[in-house]
Amino acid sequence: MIDFSVPTEVTTFIRQLRDFIHDDVVPLEGTLVDEDFRGGDGRLETEVLPPLREKARQAGVYGPQIPEEFGGLGLPLTTLAFVSEVCGPHPLASLAINMMAPDEATMHLLEMFGSDEQHERWLRPLAEGRIRSCFAMTEPDAGSDPSRISSLARRTGAGWRIDGHKVFTSGAVGAALCVVMAASDPDAPRRDRVSMFIVPTDAEGFEVVRELKPMGYRELGGLCEVRLSGVEVGSEALLGDLGAGLSMAQARLARGRLGHAMRWIGIAQAALDLAAERALQRETFGQQLSKRQAIQWWLADGATQLSASRLMVLNALWRIEQGVPHKAQISMIKTYVAETLDKIVDDALQVFGGWGYVTDFPLERWYRDARAARIYDGPSEVHRWAVARELLNEVETTGTARRISGDVLGQLI
Numbered sequence: 230m231i232d233f234s235v236p237t238e239v240t241t242f243i244r245q246l247r248d249f250i251h252d253d254v255v256p257l258e259g260t261l262v263d264e265d266f267r268g269g270d271g272r273l274e275t276e277v278l279p280p281l282r283e284k285a286r287q288a289g290v291y292g293p294q295i296p297e298e299f300g301g302l303g304l305p306l307t308t309l310a311f312v313s314e315v316c317g318p319h320p321l322a323s324l325a326i327n328m329m330a331p332d333e334a335t336m337h338l339l340e341m342f343g344s345d346e347q348h349e350r351w352l353r354p355l356a357e358g359r360i361r362s363c364f365a366m367t368e369p370d371a372g373s374d375p376s377r378i379s380s381l382a383r384r385t386g387a388g389w390r391i392d393g394h395k396v397f398t399s400g401a402v403g404a405a406l407c408v409v410m411a412a413s414d415p416d417a418p419r420r421d422r423v424s425m426f427i428v429p430t431d432a433e434g435f436e437v438v439r440e441l442k443p444m445g446y447r448e449l450g451g452l453c454e455v456r457l458s459g460v461e462v463g464s465e466a467l468l469g470d471l472g473a474g475l476s477m478a479q480a481r482l483a484r485g486r487l488g489h490a491m492r493w494i495g496i497a498q499a500a501l502d503l504a505a506e507r508a509l510q511r512e513t514f515g516q517q518l519s520k521r522q523a524i525q526w527w528l529a530d531g532a533t534q535l536s537a538s539r540l541m542v543l544n545a546l547w548r549i550e551q552g553v554p555h556k557a558q559i560s561m562i563k564t565y566v567a568e569t570l571d572k573i574v575d576d577a578l579q580v581f582g583g584w585g586y587v588t589d590f591p592l593e594r595w596y597r598d599a600r601a602a603r604i605y606d607g608p609s610e611v612h613r614w615a616v617a618r619e620l621l622n623e624v625e626t627t628g629t630a631r632r633i634s635g636d637v638l639g640q641l642i
């Protein structure tokens with residue numbers, strides 16, 4: 230029998246986390262604005278975050294995904310998925326427990342591919358929340374297709390000299406390190422061209438040119454344009470194998486995409502609950518909104534899509550644990566959950582009418598944030614394309630797309 234029960238240790242931890250968010254995070258949320266999460270005046274990072282992280286440590290919820298040897302809790306992936314969901318509507322909560330993008334993914338990347346020296350120099354201070362990181366893959370002419378990357382890493386006697394122009398680098402203001410993807414062998418075949426380098430942001434020639442101004446998206450350190458002009462780094466700056474940058478980026482993104490999906494599920498659930506509460510309270514033309522079929526259908530469709538989203542994530546987690554292929558499932562989740570979030574938040578905003586459009590309620594912010602989910606970590610169209618390619622290949626070789634379309638028996642027979 231398929232077992233959907235959640236172990237007691239997971240529910241106990243999630244309860245602890247919920248209490249921490251309720252008691253320590255929610256009261257601070259109203260005092261922060263979007264600008265605080267961008268470059269801002271640094272108040273969030275210097276005044277708000279340190280005492281909040283101390284409280285998170287005392288509450289036993291700090292660093293759920295960080296390995297125990299680096300001071301975290303080292304919780305399993307399934308628990309982390311629930312953690313992401315609970316933190317979803319509260320970006321400050323993810324920051325408080327040090328499980329926010331892009332540092333969560335950088336730590337995972339360092340854990341998977343870093344040397345002992347890189348672990349001590351970078352992973353430990355990241356895990357302890359003493360420094361922040363950013364990840365620079367996207368360029369003005371290389372977004373969805375990172376094999377087009379034109380930033381160059383040339384060998385010098387002592388290491389590498391990097392030149393490049395990056396955009397959409399989340400968190401670059403105030404970051405101590407930037408993981409830069411650059412072509413180390415520009416003429417090599419696509420999969421071997423690009424490598425990853427850890428660049429200290431105080432290196433000469435590393436410059437945050439400007440902060441882009443996004444319509445939403447609360448992430449500490451802004452969304453930035455970055456330039457690297459003859460940045461010299463030692464040979465120890467190379468992360469992982471030479472030429473393995475693209476496959477490492479996929480490994481980094483796979484787990485990040487599941488984390489995002491669960492955060493989006495958390496936000497969509499909060500929006501659906503708000504919409505249902507409002508529909509029960511609000512009367513127009515002598516009747517509650519909740520009695521109108523148009524509103525009921527939005528709520529029912531939202532709950533249905535959320536339910537499917539959750540099952541998709543659980544199935545992907547199961548596949549990861551079983552070592553069963555899951556690339557197509559991650560792409561489906563990235564697309565489906567991002568679009569579900571967009572739809573539910575949009576419908577909820579409509580249920581609130583004009584009140585959904587102003588800042589008295591969180592819906593207008595979630596609406597702005599949700600729009601980006603269909604773009605970052607691969608636009609929906611690129612993920613659909615990836616699923617279709619795998620599906621067609623599967624049908625060509627086996628005569629059926631059962632495995633791709635979630636048939637559990639398809640794994641076994």
Ligand SMILES: Cc1cc2nc3c(=O)[nH]c(=O)nc-3n(C[C@H](O)[C@H](O)[C@H](O)COP(=O)(O)OP(=O)(O)OC[C@H]3O[C@@H](n4cnc5c(N)ncnc54)[C@H](O)[C@@H]3O)c2cc1C
Pocket residue numbers: 331364365366367369371372373374396397398399400443446452601604605606607608610611614
């Ligand atoms: C909020 C936010 C945060 C981000 N953070 C980071 C970060 O920290 N680090 C980083 O390196 N990057 C980051 N990015 C960049 C992000 O990953 C890119 O925006 C994304 O990969 C798309 O690239 P692009 O914007 O250049 O669009 P393009 O590659 O120009 O694509 C434009 C559109 O073309 C269509 N398209 C492209 N390819 C196909 C295809 N094969 N089939 C059908 N349609 C297609 C899609 O509709 C797509 O939206 C961030 C972006 C946002 C919005």
